[in-house]
Amino acid sequence: MDFALVYLGRRFFYRFFDFFHHWYIDGSRAFEHHFVSTLKDADQTIALRITVRHFAEPLYKDYSIIGRILGVIFRSGRILLGLVFYAFIVLAFALVYLIWLSVPAIIIFYAAAGR
Numbered sequence: 001m002d003f004a005l006v007y008l009g010r011r012f013f014y015r016f017f018d019f020f021h022h023w024y025i026d027g028s029r030a031f032e033h034h035f036v037s038t039l040k041d042a043d044q045t046i047a048l049r050i051t052v053r054h055f056a057e058p059l060y061k062d063y064s065i066i067g068r069i070l071g072v073i074f075r076s077g078r079i080l081l082g083l084v085f086y087a088f089i090v091l092a093f094a095l096v097y098l099i100w101l102s103v104p105a106i107i108i109f110y111a112a113a114g115r
Contacts, residue, residue: 023104031100035093042089048082051075 043049058064058071 020104024101027100031093031097038089038093039086042085046078046082046085048079048086051078051082055079 055075056072058067059074060067062068062071
């Protein structure tokens with residue numbers, strides 16, 4: 001009978017700590033992977049790196065003075081909007097990640113408080 005209780009106690013603590021390992025370590029890796037793939041997908045649409053790389057070049061190879069000026073203006077606007085969109089993505093993921101990290105602590109707090 002004592003061996004069964006020791007075995008059950010060990011399994012309980014093993015599963016208890018395994019849950020936290022799975023929730024925080026494995027879940028964080030999956031969250032990071034999803035975050036990076038979302039940024040890569042967004043960069044396929046926004047093309048911020050390419051826009052920065054070709055910032056000083058005129059749009060559509062229009063080498064006139066107007067084309068050069070408009071190219072810098074439009075690319076500046078595109079870069080600014082891209083940075084705003086990336087900041088929105090980063091803030092949204094950060095908020096969701098912080099909520100996700102706090103869920104086990106909130107559950108333990110409410111369970112200990114008896115609510």
